[in-house]
Amino acid sequence: MAIAKAERLMNLALCLLGTRRPLSKRELRTSIEAYLEAGSDDSFNRMFERDKDDLRELGLVIETVESLDGEIGYLARRDSNRLPPITLDAEEAAALGLAAKVWQQARLAGAASGALQKLRAAGLPEDVDPYEAHGALEPRIPVHEAAFEPLMLACRDRRPVVFDYRKATAVRPETRHVEPWALECWRGHWYLAGFDRDRGAERVFRLSRITGRVRSRGTGFTAPVPDVVTVRETVAGWAGEIADRSARIRLRAGAGYPLRAKATAVRELGDGWDELDIPYGHGLDAWLVEFGPDVVVLEPDELRADVVDRLRAVAKG
DSSP states (O other): OHHHHHHHHHHHHHHHHHOSSOEEHHHHHHHOHHHHTOSSHHHHHHHHHHHHHHHHHTTOOOEEEEOTTSOEEEEOOGGGSOOOOOOOOHHHHHHHHHHHHTTTTSTTHHHHHHHHHHHHHTTOOTTOOTTSOOSSSOOOOOOOOTTHHHHHHHHHHTOOEEEEEOOTTOSSOEEEEEEEEEEEEETTEEEEEEEETTTTEEEEEEGGGEEEEEEEOOSOOSSOOOSSOOHHHHHHHHTTOSOSEEEEEEEETTOOHHHHHHOSEEEEEETTEEEEEEEEOTTHHHHHHTTGGGEEEEEOHHHHHHHHHHHHHHHHO
16 A cells, blocks of 8 residues: 555656646546546545645645636646755765765665765765765774664664663573664664663663564653763763773783773782772673683772672573
């Protein structure tokens, strides 16, 4: 049914754009097959009025003209429905090219390429190549995760989703029920921010840790969507990048260089150990676990307990 309506709207738009004089309802009915199949005049009139309103909502300017004998006609003048010239500078064109590259491994790659070709046909300068790098380093945003496209569509349509998610310290994935808000690429990885129904709070999920298929759920959102979802800042906070406290750890000499780079103070203890003060934010416990026996948390107590719990979970398998 959706395809039939789209075809009918396209045919009506072509008739109105292709005529040099206003066309009456009678003439339009005899020109479009779908209107000929209407069972009655009333059915045709209702269908035509809906189609005309739909085309106007899509941006087509349709004029209503009354002839000398009082008959009403319709037409869409080309000069009233012509887009203004599109002017893009090199930076804007590069941004569009980068956006198109997001889809280079997705099903919409052809559509993105076609959209750029239409922009060029509409006036994009010939000396500007959206796909060409404009610097010594060419930015790339890869999309390898199968979960990207269904999650992007779910964010757009405001549809809750269900997927199996394996945390960094977990052996087996668990099912998560999420109301998706937005996707963000951060340090080469894609993340989803949304409302986790099982935990009743905002959560961030790394797409590479989603296993299996993303399933949609028809029910609406239960939690309000923030006006501005700054996923980059949220992800940074969950990864320990945003810290409001300080932690004190022991670190084996010659190990943990990323921790040393973060440290605000380093003291040599001897016996092959150093003592570091590092910023403490959400997610630091998961990061410290990655260094295994080279790290010992001294304070605060809650951070030490979280690290011990994670190590025990890994040991249990």
